[in-house]
Amino acid sequence: MYRLHLNENLFVSEKFIKKVVLEAAKEVDVRLYPEFYGKRLALKIAEKYGLEEENILIYGGLEPFLHVFASYFFNKNVVIVEPTFEFYSKVFRSSGVRIKSALLTTPSFSLDSEKVLDIAKKSSAILLASPNNPTGNQFRKNQVLNIIENFDGLIIVDEAYAEYGRYSLIKNILEYENLIILRTFSKAWGLAGIRIGYIASSQKIINIFKEYSSPVSFSSLSLEIAIKILSYEDKIMSWIREMKETKKWFIERLREIDVLYPYPSDANFVLVKVLNMNSKKLVEKLYKRGFIVKDVSYMPLCKNHIRITVPPKDIGEKLIEAMKTSLDKTLV
Ligand SMILES: Cc1ncc(COP(=O)(O)O)c(C=O)c1O
Known part of the structure; x- marks a missing residue:
């Protein structure tokens, strides 16, 4: 099949990935718990993007991290820009987050920032994926920035596919305290099976979400594999x-x-x-x-x-x- x-x-060769996994396995002592919050990986990612280690929170995949968001946004209003990754609404709905939907504009599934801002009045957060799944398009940067600049709550941009796209907003977290970027090793890095993702944001926001998340939601082997793959960019x-x-x-x-x-x-x-x-x-x-x-x-x-x-x-x-x-x- x-x-x-x-x-x-x-596209990533299976042989190459196996080699990286074996290299990583040699360096890991699985009798021990993983390093809390995957500090070494956080540091490597931060260096790559000119950020601080404190701007990065490593987690065992983005999809599980949605549950962390859900407990934080319990009973609060969150706007989801749709159609999009179905797990947002699935996890939020089952966890007592109040969801409002803001639809993209057909026929090209473009983002109308003014419409989203209007729907999001008095909401705690806006969640959108760019490049978006299932539509595949990356929204125009000025439209996303317009939302970030004019929204009082948190704006979460899921950049799971950013490596394939035209731009990333990850460095913009230094400028906008309310911006949260989601990234993963599951897509372009060819490591869906190891379950490692991360959020990048201001130190203030990262510290809040650290309170809600496990320091060891990933395995030490996964952590080491992610560290290793970064050297094969x-x-x-x-x-x-x-x-x-x-x-x-x-x-x-x-x-x-x-x-x-x-x-x-x-x-x-x-x-x-x-x-x-x-x-x-x-x-x-x-x-x-x-x-x-x-x-x-x-x-x-x-x-x-x-x-x-x-x-x-x-x-x-x-x-x-x-x-x-x-x-x-x-x-x-
Ligand atoms: C937009 C989006 N975000 C996140 C994920 C899942 O990421 P992870 O593998 O880190 O849980 C997917 C997977 O399809 C996705 O499409």
């Missing part, structure tokens, strides 16, 4: 470039199929509108042919849309063929 439904990194960058080239090719091939409309993407996946066909049926047909892609029809504004992780070219070619045959037999 080809897994094209979770936006994992299929050039290699990772070359896989990012390869993914981007392949993405261009993949989108062109999808565009050649009449009933598919692929959106532009600043991430490692593509949102595709399925015209005049049932997207759920298409997903089922593809599954039978060995490809798992995600039907996102249940998300707001995404009726009859699917999301596909950009595959390496050889898999992409097979997928395009499978698409063509599946579509022939997929009726409304």
Whole structure:
């Protein structure tokens, strides 16, 4: 089965990742608890972006960190810019956070900052992902900055896919005390299985969230792997470039199929509108042919849309063929 439904990194070589894992394993004594708050990793990340170690809070993945946010925002209003990563609303709803939804503007899923600010009046926080999942676009920087500058509460920008995008706002945390950036090793760094992510923000905000989070939410091995991979940034960058080239090719091939409309993407996946066909049926047909892609029809504004992780070219070619045959037999 080809897994094209979770936006994992299929370009980083498995052999290389195994090598990094083995190197890390040699240096770790798992009889001991991990270093509290992953100080050495926090320091390395801070150095990379010209920040202080105190601006970084390491956590065992971003998705689990949402529970930390949820306990902080219990009974408070949080605006989520949608359609987006479904776990925000799932975790918040089940934890007593009051959610308000601010919809992106179709047809290109752009961010209307004034509309979001209007909806967010008297809310405690605004949460948005940029590049966004499932739409794949990175919002215009001036629109995001307009929200940051004119909102009194916390603004959380999930940059899980920033390495694929055109810019990052991580350095802007030095300028805006209310800005929180989320980053992860799961996507561009090819380490979804080790579960390491982090938040970057002002020292004041980091200290608040430290009170709500475990100092050891990750394993010492994961921590060491993340530290090690940072020294291979050039290699990772070359896989990012390869993914981007392949993405261009993949989108062109999808565009050649009449009933598919692929959106532009600043991430490692593509949102595709399925015209005049049932997207759920298409997903089922593809599954039978060995490809798992995600039907996102249940998300707001995404009726009859699917999301596909950009595959390496050889898999992409097979997928395009499978698409063509599946579509022939997929009726409304
Ligand atoms: C926008 C976004 N944020 C966060 C995550 C999950 O990050 P992590 O693997 O660090 O939990 C995902 C995974 O798909 C995502 O799409």
